[in-house]
Amino acid sequence: xxxxxxxxxxxxxxxxxxxxxxxxxxxxxxxxxxxxxxxxxxxxxxxxxxxxxxxxxxxxxxxxxxxxxxxxxxxxxxxxxxxxxxxxxxxxxxxxxxxxxxxxxxxxxxxxxxxxxxxxxxxxxxxxxxxxxxxxxxxxxxxxxxxxxxxxxxxxxxxxxxxxxxxxxxxxxxxxxxxxxxxxxxxxxxxxxxxxxxxxxxxxxxxxxxxxxxxxxxxxxxxxxxxxxxxxxxxxxxxxxxxxxxxxxxxxxxxxxxxxxxxxxxxxxxxxxxxxxxxxxxxxxxxxx
Amino acid sequence: xxxxxxxxxxxxxxxxxxxxxxxxxxxxxxxxxxxxxxxxxxxxxxxxxxxxxxxxxxxxxxxxxxxxxxxxxxxxxxxxxxxxxxxxxxxxxxxxxxxxxxxxxxxxxxxxxxxxxxxxxxxxxxxxxxxxxxxxxxxxxxxxxxxxxxxxxxxxxxxxxxxxxxxxxxxxxxxxxxxxxxxxxxxxxxxxxxxxxxxxxxxxxxxxxxxxxxxxxxxxxxxxxxxxxxxxxxxxxxxxxxxxxxxxxxxxxxxxxxxxxxxxxxxxxxxxxxxxxxxxxxxxxxxxxxxxxxxxxxxxxxxxxxxxxxxxxxxxxxxxxxxxxxxxxxxxxxxxxxxxxxxxxxxxxxxxxxxxxxxxxxxxxxxxx
Numbered sequence: 001x002x003x004x005x006x007x008x009x010x011x012x013x014x015x016x017x018x019x020x021x022x023x024x025x026x027x028x029x030x031x032x033x034x035x036x037x038x039x040x041x042x043x044x045x046x047x048x049x050x051x052x053x054x055x056x057x058x059x060x061x062x063x064x065x066x067x068x069x070x071x072x073x074x075x076x077x078x079x080x081x082x083x084x085x086x087x088x089x090x091x092x093x094x095x096x097x098x099x100x101x102x103x104x105x106x107x108x109x110x111x112x113x114x115x116x117x118x119x120x121x122x123x124x125x126x127x128x129x130x131x132x133x134x135x136x137x138x139x140x141x142x143x144x145x146x147x148x149x150x151x152x153x154x155x156x157x158x159x160x161x162x163x164x165x166x167x168x169x170x171x172x173x174x175x176x177x178x179x180x181x182x183x184x185x186x187x188x189x190x191x192x193x194x195x196x197x198x199x200x201x202x203x204x205x206x207x208x209x210x211x212x213x214x215x216x217x218x219x220x221x222x223x224x225x226x227x228x229x230x231x232x233x234x235x236x237x238x239x240x241x242x243x244x245x246x247x248x249x250x251x252x253x254x255x256x257x258x259x260x261x262x263x264x265x266x267x268x269x270x271x272x273x274x275x276x277x278x279x280x281x282x283x284x285x286x287x288x289x
Numbered sequence: 290x291x292x293x294x295x296x297x298x299x300x301x302x303x304x305x306x307x308x309x310x311x312x313x314x315x316x317x318x319x320x321x322x323x324x325x326x327x328x329x330x331x332x333x334x335x336x337x338x339x340x341x342x343x344x345x346x347x348x349x350x351x352x353x354x355x356x357x358x359x360x361x362x363x364x365x366x367x368x369x370x371x372x373x374x375x376x377x378x379x380x381x382x383x384x385x386x387x388x389x390x391x392x393x394x395x396x397x398x399x400x401x402x403x404x405x406x407x408x409x410x411x412x413x414x415x416x417x418x419x420x421x422x423x424x425x426x427x428x429x430x431x432x433x434x435x436x437x438x439x440x441x442x443x444x445x446x447x448x449x450x451x452x453x454x455x456x457x458x459x460x461x462x463x464x465x466x467x468x469x470x471x472x473x474x475x476x477x478x479x480x481x482x483x484x485x486x487x488x489x490x491x492x493x494x495x496x497x498x499x500x501x502x503x504x505x506x507x508x509x510x511x512x513x514x515x516x517x518x519x520x521x522x523x524x525x526x527x528x529x530x531x532x533x534x535x536x537x538x539x540x541x542x543x544x545x546x547x548x549x550x551x552x553x554x555x556x557x558x559x560x561x562x563x564x565x566x567x568x569x570x571x572x573x574x575x576x577x578x579x580x581x582x583x584x585x586x587x588x589x590x591x592x593x594x595x596x597x598x599x600x601x602x603x604x605x606x607x608x609x610x611x612x613x614x615x616x617x618x619x620x621x622x623x624x625x626x627x628x629x630x631x632x633x634x635x636x637x638x639x640x641x642x643x644x645x646x647x648x649x650x651x652x653x654x655x656x657x658x
Binding site for chain 2: 188193204
């Protein structure tokens with residue numbers, strides 16, 4: 001009996017060891033799969049143009065060229081492109097958050113008066129069509145605005161098409177989670193509705209709001225398709241600058257990767273700075289218990 | 290100055306919740322509304338405070354009609370069943386909120402908050418967040434927030450029903466000693482009859498129809514319940530309810546239980562009353578304290594033999610659930626005795642304490658209120 005049980009437990013242990021091994025092997029593969037592109041991006045940014053075009057790629061630069069990072073700014077307007085992207089992303093995020101919060105609040109608190117689930121769903125459905133479907137109509141539409149297509153405003157407004165539904169829908173969920181009674185308690189304390197909103201409800205949804213802001217900002221920062229068609233002379237976003245690093249028919253991968261890495265800095269920094277605000281659960285333990 | 294008057298209040302969504310409900314609370318009076326969960330007590334408070342708009346009826350405070358006034362313009366303070374504290378603000382700021390809203394000067398605000406906090410024994414917690422204090426302390430913070438506002442009407446929605454039994458009793462006595470609550474009109478909502486009896490100057494029992502079944506002093510309600518709903522709601526263990534037939538045998542009149550063989554003689558004055566109403570059936574209500582195991586010294590009690598089903602020793606007394614002739618009886622017993630299930634006991638029933646209710650409508654027969 002004892003030996004039997006012993007061998008069975010050994011068998012089970014063996015099996016678990018194998019499962020564990022397989023699991024670890026899978027994780028290693030997964031890490032390689034996800035980290036490799038980033039790794040290749042970084043080393044490419046340091047290579048010479050000639051090395052990036054070798055038929056057999058190198059996995060470690062033969063000749064380190066940190067100067068690539070300065071090189072991307074040889075064209076003065078390239079730095080302005082980062083700035084333009086920043087302006088567009090930030091303004092669009094602010095606008096999305098402002099309008100999305102108001103709409104989300106209305107949907108959460110007065111669903112009937114605000115048009116109900118159907119309207120809320122319709123707004124969300126605006127994100128379901130392929131963006132390219134509205135590319136051309138949008139171009140003609142914005143071409144007829146006083147500021148034209150090649151301006152900050154055009155993209156700031158255009159990106160609302162994608163960010164506003166997201167902001168509205170998410171803020172609606174956050175406002176629904178914020179207990180109504182707390183707001184009502186504020187009314188009874190003598191706060192008028194808008195003051196009560198600012199004093200009580202807004203702080204409760206702030207963590208959610210920060211997350212929504214991140215999502216909106218990153219989308220607007222990284223958008224390429226519409227930017228490529230709309231802007232290009234007066235205003236340039238960094239995304240449409242990247243493909244311009246060419247020399248004749250040769251693509252300058254090293255400069256493209258260097259510029260991409262630089263463009264990654266703002267979103268990553270933002271994420272690190274705002275991470276602690278994104279923790280939810282501020283309202284835990286308030287109602288009952 | 291401020292007397293609260295509620296006139297013909299109606300509110301319903303898919304079905305009526307509050308139906309033509311009226312009562313008034315004098316300044317300084319502690320009015321308790323007692324009712325089962327989900328019967329519309331909270332809705333009533335929300336209507337009085339202005340968080341809901343009534344479909345009909347009026348809310349009058351100190352002579353002025355406030356029915357259409359938004360909550361932030363009324364001088365009505367309310368504690369929520371869930372406390373509804375602001376989680377992101379300290380206990381101090383929570384209490385100070387009504388003063389900030391009314392732009393009370395900083396030094397006056399500071400003084401009043403500390404005063405209230407001291408009164409409620411939470412002055413050492415002022416820097417904490419609501420998430421960092423206990424349930425009882427949260428309740429006191431919520432109470433502090435309403436007390437500090439110096440309102441004309443207090444509304445308290447089940448303020449202590451979510452707390453442990455011990456803290457609940459401690460806070461119940463606290464309500465007795467809070468002078469501020471005794472100066473204005475207070476409406477206190479609860480489902481716990483003991484809270485109602487203990488605190489209420491007057492009690493209104495709310496029934497399922499969205500109306501007050503009976504309004505009166507605690508003693509009134511307990512001793513002369515206007516109907517079965519009120520009788521069953523007040524008292525723990527619940528009042529014994531026996532449907533009986535009035536029968537005459539050899540020139541004597543008896544009450545015979547409809548579901549069994551239990552038989553009581555009918556006291557003379559009750560006989561006169563029942564015969565006056567020409568009833569042959571009646572529902573008897575009898576509080577458990579008037580049924581007890583018979584002692585040799587007892588006189589004037591009807592004797593009933595019964596078999597014990599369940600016995601709960603509760604320290605200060607015991608609760609015996611027994612059956613006799615097919616009728617279930619709940620009796621309150623002395624603490625020093627012990628009974629086992631299946632044991633045969635002789636019970637003494639004080640028939641002079643019977644309440645008589647109409648067997649159809651459930652309304653009181655002996656001496657309508």
